[in-house]
Amino acid sequence: MTETLVRKLRDSGTLRWSMLALISISMMCGYIITDVVAPLKTMLEQPPLSWDSYDYGVFTSGYGWLNVFLLMLIFGGIILDRMGIRFTGTTSILVMIAGTAIKFWAISTTFADPMISLPLGLVMKKQVLFAALGFAIFGVGVEMVGITANKAVVKWFTGKELALAIGMNTAMGRIGTLLALNFAPKIAVHFQTSALAERFNPVSIPVLFGLGLLVIGLLTFLVYGVFDRKLDREISDSEAAPEEPFSFRDIGLIATNSGFWLITILCILFYSAVFPFLKYAPDFMFQKFGIPLERAGEIPSLLPLGTLFLTPLFGSLYDHKGRGATIMLIGSALLVMVHVLFSVPMLDSTWIAVVLIVVLGIAFSLVPSAMWPSVAKIIPINRLGTAYSVIFWVQNIGLSGVPLLIGWVLDKYCKTGEMLVNGVVTPTYDYSYPMMIFAGFGVLSIFFALLLKRDDRKKGYGLELPNIVKDR
Numbered sequence: 001m002t003e004t005l006v007r008k009l010r011d012s013g014t015l016r017w018s019m020l021a022l023i024s025i026s027m028m029c030g031y032i033i034t035d036v037v038a039p040l041k042t043m044l045e046q047p048p049l050s051w052d053s054y055d056y057g058v059f060t061s062g063y064g065w066l067n068v069f070l071l072m073l074i075f076g077g078i079i080l081d082r083m084g085i086r087f088t089g090t091t092s093i094l095v096m097i098a099g100t101a102i103k104f105w106a107i108s109t110t111f112a113d114p115m116i117s118l119p120l121g122l123v124m125k126k127q128v129l130f131a132a133l134g135f136a137i138f139g140v141g142v143e144m145v146g147i148t149a150n151k152a153v154v155k156w157f158t159g160k161e162l163a164l165a166i167g168m169n170t171a172m173g174r175i176g177t178l179l180a181l182n183f184a185p186k187i188a189v190h191f192q193t194s195a196l197a198e199r200f201n202p203v204s205i206p207v208l209f210g211l212g213l214l215v216i217g218l219l220t221f222l223v224y225g226v227f228d229r230k231l232d233r234e235i236s237d238s239e240a241a242p243e244e245p246f247s248f249r250d251i252g253l254i255a256t257n258s259g260f261w262l263i264t265i266l267c268i269l270f271y272s273a274v275f276p277f278l279k280y281a282p283d284f285m286f287q288k289f290g291i292p293l294e295r296a297g298e299i300p301s302l303l304p305l306g307t308l309f310l311t312p313l314f315g316s317l318y319d320h321k322g323r324g325a326t327i328m329l330i331g332s333a334l335l336v337m338v339h340v341l342f343s344v345p346m347l348d349s350t351w352i353a354v355v356l357i358v359v360l361g362i363a364f365s366l367v368p369s370a371m372w373p374s375v376a377k378i379i380p381i382n383r384l385g386t387a388y389s390v391i392f393w394v395q396n397i398g399l400s401g402v403p404l405l406i407g408w409v410l411d412k413y414c415k416t417g418e419m420l421v422n423g424v425v426t427p428t429y430d431y432s433y434p435m436m437i438f439a440g441f442g443v444l445s446i447f448f449a450l451l452l453k454r455d456d457r458k459k460g461y462g463l464e465l466p467n468i469v470k471d472r
Contacts, residue, residue: 031176039297057407062132064400077389099138167315174304272398306361331366
């Protein structure tokens with residue numbers, strides 16, 4: 001009887017997709033905060049904040065500090081496999097809220113003594129340091145939410161529309177990026193002339209809006225938890241044994257899987273050429289293509305807008321037709337083409353920017369739609385949380401280091417002068433070198449995608465096979 005109830009619960013399309021929606025709203029709210037400052041880089045470089053590109057690079061790199069150096073993502077995966085989806089998801093969102101509150105406080109505060117001395121003779125703006133620390137705490141929460149959401153989707157959709165569901169969840173995160181890139185500069189510019197600007201720096205107001213949305217995301221996840229608990233109660237011992245508690249043997253089994261490491265390396269290379277690019281894309285549009293400051297995020301927002309439709313589409317293709325490794329290879333090749341063309345100085349027409357962003361959106365839809373479901377084919381579900389956490393940890397090395405690298409390159413090699421923006425002196429940059437760096441990551445992605453295809457043929461992971469298991 002219990003087994004029948006489980007089949008009804010999981011096989012109810014309405015319930016499955018409703019659970020996905022509840023999980024994905026939390027993801028969307030997290031991605032809003034992840035990217036809410038990206039279209040505000042030029043405003044951060046203006047008084048009273050007066051950051052430079054390196055300051056912005058330090059702040060952006062803060063996202064991965066705790067995840068990379070304190071191994072918080074690894075611990076997060078262990079917690080997920082031991083404590084379960086509900087506990088880990090709720091805790092993660094609370095961590096996001098705490099980190100965002102610190103980031104808002106830092107950006108909105110004017111420090112009487114603006115500089116702070118650090119070990120090794122380093123001197124940094126207090127505002128940059130505290131904002132980066134808040135972003136680091138937030139980064140722990142949002143990455144844990146990511147691995148929790150992936151495991152939850154696998155739990156509800158294994159044998160069903162798994163890649164489509166993961167694609168839909170990913171697409172909801174991209175909606176968060178789209179909203180952040182579009183509305184953050186408009187909100188900040190609007191509040192520049194309001195009474196609220198006398199109390200808070202206008203750049204901090206979009207962060208405050210995002211903080212409120214995170215609270216909504218917490219509420220939706222708590223609703224999901226009610227149904228997740230019911231599902232756990234109805235799972236019979238004959239259908240699935242309780243998940244084994246974490247042991248270090250699990251990490252050893254994951255670490256010796258060559259397919260897992262090829263996907264992991266492909267992940268860090270591919271995402272290092274996309275997410276850090278998005279952090280600088282609005283300023284890039286402003287600097288190279290002359291897009292007005294308050295609208296500089298609109299063209300980059302076409303990327304997440306495209307993934308909203310294309311990631312589920314490619315995920316459905318993978319579900320029904322397979323070819324997961326091939327899909328990742330094609331996406332990596334498109335990535336290289338886009339960044340190489342972006343680096344060409346004379347290609348500076350707005351329509352070219354639009355076309356290249358659309359193509360980048362296609363690449364950004366292809367790879368994740370195949371990558372995340374493929375992990376579930378290589379790693380058993382009882383070790384899936386730990387596996388995802390290792391991938392996200394390695395990915396965070398790129399998400400932390402690459403923005404810092406790009407900021408340093410911009411300040412060291414790419415400054416071309418100054419210009420007046422709304423009456424304020426603002427530095428100008430040539431982004432050719434950063435685009436070639438991103439293209440280099442894409443070239444390496446192609447290489448590892450080819451290695452993954454070869455490994456799949458040798459080991460038989462089934463990456464080229466459909467995900468949907470048809471009833472016999």
